[in-house]
Amino acid sequence: MKTKSFSNMQCSIARTLEHVGSWWSLLIIRDAMMGARRFKHFQESLGIAKNTLTSRLSDLVDGGILEKVAASDGSAYEEYVLTERGRELAPVIIALAQWGDKWVAHEKGPSTVITVKDTGDKLPRVWPRRESGEVMALNEVGMRRANGAPPKNWSEDKETDT
């Protein structure tokens, strides 16, 4: 649903979900990353209702994640392509895919493999790392409330600890 908006929240996660948090948005972005450009591509791939797709696509365009451009094949229709903003959602998409591969894999395995293009290897896990590139444990990641935000008085001082 979307009766309540997140856009007035200060939290960046909420503000991001305002753009991509609805039920189909991230799947549309996934398909766009895989090369879908036309209305029918999305519709056939997702099995989404056409009116819902219309609505989601225009929300993504309004949010600056997709843009409408003239068709690449010279026809009179328009196509939807990712903007830079949209392309930078790749880490989110990849992290979702990797979590799914690990925890809720389909019995027939994943339908798509994310790769390092030039080697063809499976992409290493998108994961918190230090500047050095060293992979971190999750309990080495902290979350600190910024000055502007009222502190939460939840229990003692839990953080991202495992």
Add this chain to the structure above:
Amino acid sequence: MKTKSFSNMQCSIARTLEHVGSWWSLLIIRDAMMGARRFKHFQESLGIAKNTLTSRLSDLVDGGILEKVAASDGSAYEEYVLTERGRELAPVIIALAQWGDKWVAHEKGPSTVITVKDTGDKLPRVWPRRESGEVMALNEVGMRRANGAPPKNWSEDKETDT
């Protein structure tokens, strides 16, 4: 909405969104990562309707992302804590937060800063990297359809190209 289920899709992203794709789920997980444990913590932090919160929490418990445990303070109530499955959603949450910080920041700045705990530094961007730890450009990431999946005949052979 959730009239249509993603769980029969083979795509890992869809299967993940089946668990965390509804409007409030990722914000609940975010709060859990920041230390929220009690029903009222989530409710006050999010301003979510209580019946909706009840529903989302039990979905997350059913999905193995949260679990109910006896209260940590000795009271008779129960609390919600992340399972390992749930904790491993951290890269998704962090990627969403970093995207939001970059593209849709609040005028007063972010409410929360994600850090490397022992140094206090801001966490480097969660991003595709090679095994070596080297950060990749997005157009170096490929997506290959696995054997089981029917190939899409979208245009030529677009991939994650920028």
Add this chain to the structure above:
DNA sequence: CGTATGCAGTTGCATATCGCAACCGAGTAT
């Protein structure tokens, strides 16, 4: 020990969104 308050919900009702099917105007194919 009896009442008041807090916690964690549940229930009912109004509203907003989604899925489905039907329809439609412009563009494309034959």
Add this chain to the structure above:
DNA sequence: ATACTCGGTTGCGATATGCAACTGCATACG
């Protein structure tokens, strides 16, 4: 010229959400 595709829009019923009120239990308070 006629049929068909594309990209929608419209109407309708089903479902999810917000809000307010209510409830059963636990804790607090005097």
